[in-house]
Amino acid sequence: MASLAFPKKKKRTRTDDDSDSESENEIFFMKDNWPRFVVVQSANEERPLSKLSPFAVQKGFQAIAGTLKSTKKLRDGSFLVECSRKTQAENLLKTVDFVDRPVHVSVHKTLNSSRGVIRCRELSDMSETEIRDELKTQGVVEVHRVTVKKEGKVIPTNTLFLTFNRPDLPKEIVVGYLKVKVQLFVPNPLRCFNCNKFGHTSQRCRTTAKCQRCGKDKHEE
Incomplete structure (x- = not known):
């Protein structure tokens, strides 16, 4: 059976983590390509970006990159930004401070590939x-x-x-x-071997176990 083998205003001092992020981001700028989607998150857990007012967020992005194509707040309090120009992505990825707090900016790992x-x-x-x-x-x-x-x-x-x-x-x-x-490339759909439904695995299943043959509650075969 085949198996898939996937298996800046006031500047902050750049750390090793910053250097690693820069090298990862470089792959999206090869051959005149550039990342459309960028994630901006606070570098200080006690000061998340989600605590900023919508007006402050809008003005912050406007000052750094101008008018963006879209801005969306994610569940973890970070922001997913869609750029319309290469210079916007470049400016955002160089940013280390946003409004009044330190930030970490990275290329979205799946939307750009x-x-x-x-x-x-x-x-x-x-x-x-x-x-x-x-x-x-x-x-x-x-x-x-x-x-x-x-x-x-x-x-x-x-x-x-x-x-x-x-x-x-x-x-x-x-x-x-x-x-x-x-x-x-179309990956195989996730299937739960506990309830036999698609979209999640048995480790995250919250439903009672079902029989793979009849679909009813699991029983002795």
């Missing part, structure tokens, strides 16, 4: 890292190869999952002298 599937036998002898490095100029930031377990052995296949640093999935990529079609 897309996943696709390619099948190419010519890549069978290359490692995931080698393929990623060769395709980096086309926006590929992650490569995972599908493997098949047969007779106790894990066998690599010619099917590869690619993660791109942009939300719009390309129809094809150039692999050396080849043009390879890219198909949309």
